Amino acid sequence: MRLSRYFLPVLKETPAEAQIVSHRYMLRAGMIKQASAGIYSWLPLGYRVLRKIEDIIHDEQQRAGHIPLLMPTLQSADLWRESGRYEAYGEEMLRITDRHDRDMLYTPTAEELITDIFRANVSSYKDLPLTLYQIQWKFRDEIRPRFGVMRGREFYMKDGYNFDLTKEDALHAYNRHLVSYLRTYERMGLQAIPMRADSGPIGGDDTHEFLVLAETGESEVFYDSEITDLKFGDREIDYDSHEQCRAVLEEFTSRYARTDETHDEALFNQVPEERRRTARGIEVGQIFYFGTKYSEPMGATVSDGEGNQVPVHMGSHGIGVSRLLGAIIEASHDDKGIIWPEGVTPFHCGIVNLKSGDEAADAACDKIYAALRALGLDPLYDDTNDRAGAKFATMDLIGLPWRITVGPRGLKNGVVELTSRRTGESEELPPEEAVAKVAKIYGVAQG
Amino acid sequence: MRLSRYFLPVLKETPAEAQIVSHRYMLRAGMIKQASAGIYSWLPLGYRVLRKIEDIIHDEQQRAGHIPLLMPTLQSADLWRESGRYEAYGEEMLRITDRHDRDMLYTPTAEELITDIFRANVSSYKDLPLTLYQIQWKFRDEIRPRFGVMRGREFYMKDGYNFDLTKEDALHAYNRHLVSYLRTYERMGLQAIPMRADSGPIGGDDTHEFLVLAETGESEVFYDSEITDLKFGDREIDYDSHEQCRAVLEEFTSRYARTDETHDEALFNQVPEERRRTARGIEVGQIFYFGTKYSEPMGATVSDGEGNQVPVHMGSHGIGVSRLLGAIIEASHDDKGIIWPEGVTPFHCGIVNLKSGDEAADAACDKIYAALRALGLDPLYDDTNDRAGAKFATMDLIGLPWRITVGPRGLKNGVVELTSRRTGESEELPPEEAVAKVAKIYGVAQG
Known part of the structure; x- marks a missing residue:
């Protein structure tokens, strides 16, 4: 691209509203422009990086055997009433009424809709395992949106959902996601550390967050310094192998690494003192196993080959795509500006x-x-x-x-x-x- | 892709609600599933075609020198009040109130927002010509959504906007879009005929619609049969050349071709009788020149190099991306199913x-x-x-x-x-x- 023909509106002055470095640089570099509170236009340079990140995620998801689809941004409230989340979800859910006075919402996540797609089309264990994912815009009506794309209201997210016959298979899907996420972040030049997490409003038995260490992170994190020496690198992996995926999970989660939400001082103190670290981190992804939480109430069952109809075991797995731009900049910049890792640079x-x-x-x-x-x-x-x-x-x-x-x-x-x-x-x-x-x-x- | 590992839920029965062939086949082939009225999930096969179409559009837009960005789906009502369209737009605009009781809307088109981006960042004629475009989800709250993705409520659209110093330059941008659209549709295996059109609620001096002939088309069309012999083919074009682009426009628009909205019986009767055709057509795109309609009220001006601030001349240019899947199927199928043109087939x-x-x-x-x-x-x-x-x-x-x-x-x-x-x-x-x-x-x- 010749700059004379491009649209790169860089700003000389630092915008007053931007409190953190990624927000400042994204505005100054002409990557984004605020359209309204917590909602941004992605100017050409920002859009290029967004697409690069999206491409890496697609590539790694499909390498792991996951299948892309796309669900709409607006959904009917009916499905959410079926799962009980329509009332349970707080004011962060943007509720909408259409011209026929039907209750709708701008989807913050898609467990209900994907479960509906599954139950309408799959009835046999023979069609499992199955993992479907999308990269789509979501909305969360934050009361105080801030930090640019890091805590925006309209945000771009990869959300994937696994459907398995047994808990064991679903835990393999969980491990497989962990491996694919490690690869994904490393290709973006990021070290994202899986940390045991709380499940929050989605609910779940087993969940890890992926955190990028950065001074401006929202979470306080506690970890064994050995964990930052781990690298997935270019090792080969057979995503069908339960053993191989589990071994990676064990390697990357056996050392202490938790956010303030799940921090356990006694456990942490068992780490040799010279390896105990506290820092701040930015959450860039999360994996969940939640079993039959949605399949049971919504009737997503399959025949198990022995005459029974059983609810499928599910999990959901997310990567904050738009937020990743902020996280990468927080982790990689100096006082002159951004320093893009080669994997996501807008121009080579x-x-x-x-x-x-x-x-x-x-x-x-x-x-x-x-x-x-x-x-x-x-x-x-x-x-x-x-x-x-x-x-x-x-x-x-x-x-x-x-x-x-x-x-x-x-x-x-x-x-x-x-x-x-x-x-x-x-x-x-x-x-x-x-x-x-x-x-x-x-x-x-x-x- | 091995089918045993894919998610292709084909239906044996023809769904009762589908009135036209593209809707029937998209449901039966497991390409889409209705999520709520006029809103669809794009199942893996449908999503693949959607991405193929999107890729062709990106490729041809960038070949023409147009620059991609991405604007949000939700916008503040304020900008639309500035242009006067917030009240003028009817019930098809989905109006939303957020948790702070601010008026928002799900964008049906983006003239206001792109004009705001322009005026905030461009102040000199030296930065022109400039054409920015996006491919993004839109919403139009149709009172009776029907025909599947052909007249859905949440739909995927390419919308591009040109900014030029003079009317002459803006008309060149118009012609350039016409050429790039001809190339785009041909790569999808479609013949889309540019027809003189009414401007509708966007307003405009000069506008053409692109119509694909198909029995199920919503519009009645009248044309000189010579027009269907025209093909852009693989000829070379210099998109910077006003003459070359104008020559293509003249070649493709000098014969009679109009929809019922602008049909002129007297003019039509000047076409030799044996070449007069009436048929039905599906609109798959539209180009507009509308001058200073938005730049004037919104203050999108540039210095003209001679000491004056002048409002820029603009146009907007759209392709209905999700609707194209329906149009292609309407134009290319038999009684066994869909026949994909090679350019957009989900699998080769x-x-x-x-x-x-x-x-x-x-x-x-x-x-x-x-x-x-x-x-x-x-x-x-x-x-x-x-x-x-x-x-x-x-x-x-x-x-x-x-x-x-x-x-x-x-x-x-x-x-x-x-x-x-x-x-x-x-x-x-x-x-x-x-x-x-x-x-x-x-x-x-x-x-």
Whole structure:
């Protein structure tokens, strides 16, 4: 993308209403604009990151064998009366009346609707196991929305639901989700630690939250420092294997790690003192096993192959998609702006033309731009007439992990500059080598 | 995808509530399930097609230089009061009150919000031309929702907005949209004819609707038969060229083609009698030029480089994304089911194992399945124990354009069968040639 043709409304001033760094940078970098309290428009740069995150989640969910579908944002209140949640849910549920005076709501979660889809279409254990998921907009009428997309009212969420014949199978689904979530967050450059959690209004027997450590986190967390050494990495996993998934769960949950909600001082004190840590964390996902809580009242049963109709065992598993943008920025920034991990960066690389209008500089930039695009990469080429300082400041603010700087002086020596946003380190090298290096970083093959 | 691991709840019976063929087939093929009146869940098969259509639209919009963003589904009523539309819009607007008693609405369209984004961020003619678009859920509280996704209440729509300094530039944006829409529909296997239209509640000076001819269309249309011979095809277009885009507009709109709303009998009678046609059509898109209708009252002005602040010239341009699924099915089906055009098919090819459990048949199917996937194609492999007739009926119903049938008898002769859903024609050929032929149809290179 050429910046002269893009819509990147960066702000010079720090908006007064933004209290935390991710909110400030998302506004300043032209990623979001508030439409009304707790409701945001995703401007082009923000939308790009949102899609990148969404793509990673789809990819990892489908790798785990989960099947995407899409449920509507507005639902009838009837189903929620069936489960008993219509009255139980507090004022955070946005209740709506349509022109025929029917009670509706903007869905904050979809256990009822997915259970209805299941019971209408599945009747035999032979169709299990089954995990369906969606990535869809949700609404939660927060009394005091704040922190930008971190606690907004209209938010984007992945919610998945497993249906299994037995508790054992459902716990495998739970473990499988844990594994797929670990992979998902790592691909986004995040370390998200599974912590034992309370189940809250959804209800459940077994549940873990995933927390990203960050100073601005809403939760206080207590953990054994050994847990931050764990990495899923690129190990192979057979998602059908109960043993393999359980082993990962055990590896990642056997050390102490809890939020203030479930913190147990006595247990924590059994961790050797030098490994005891307290910090703050941002919740970016949660997995639940809740058994037959919805299947029983709603009649979601299957034949078990032995003549019985049994309610299915279920769980629900969520990732806060829009909130993840905030979490990633909280975990990865400096005083100049955002530092995107390569996995979610809106553009793979920036190209800064130090002297737009200079024939050699323009030609070299065009060539680098074309070469990167031919490799399937998306560079953002600042081809405007701004002065160099302003161009650098914008690139630092929007946080592209790599920048190629092109100027007449360097070109006389046959070189451009490749700079890492994270380390600030630069090296001079010929344009084609800069392209090759960026290609290698993103794992794309050169022809 | 292996069918044994997928969620494809096909129905044997025709649902009584479905009056038109697309609605019937979408329900029977397990593509959608009604959640409440005029509101649908998109089951996995339907969701796949929805995403395919969305991808084509994104691709063609960005080819034309338009920039994606995303606006929220719920908006504050304040902006709509500014434009005067909050009161003017009828009962089809779903009005909502939040917990703080603030007036909100589920957006049926986004002229106000995009104009607000523009005026907050753009102040100079140098930042023009600019076209922003989104693909987002909308709501229209239809008094009698019907015809499935064709006239639903919650619907998925691409809406784009151009901002230009002059009327001439804005008309170029209009023409550019017309070209990109022609390309978009053709890639979906649709012929959509631009017809002069009324502007309706959005208001506008210049507007065309795109109509797909189909017996069940809501509009009566009148046209010169020469228009159906026009095809955009794979010609090159420079979207920056006013002349090229205008020439396409003239080519595609100079012959008579109007809906009943703007039909002019006297003009129509000037078409030679043998070329006069009347038919029914489904509206799948619309482009508008409306000048300064929103920019003036909302103060969306730019400096024109000569010391003046002038309101920008705008237009809005929509494609009914969810409705397109219905339109495609109305235009492309037979009495056995849907016939997907290759561009939007949920799976590229079906594989039917005539005798699951037979060692040779299973091995051959696995090999074909793996070979197609290695080429980046998505086959749907029916690996279940159903009898052959049921497997064929399902494949015909869900409408995959190509089917590879594998059985022990054919394999003894070294062949499988490749069948076209559209023509019903089959040919016997070795498995690797069947794979090569499917690869060629979809234009993917074999390694």
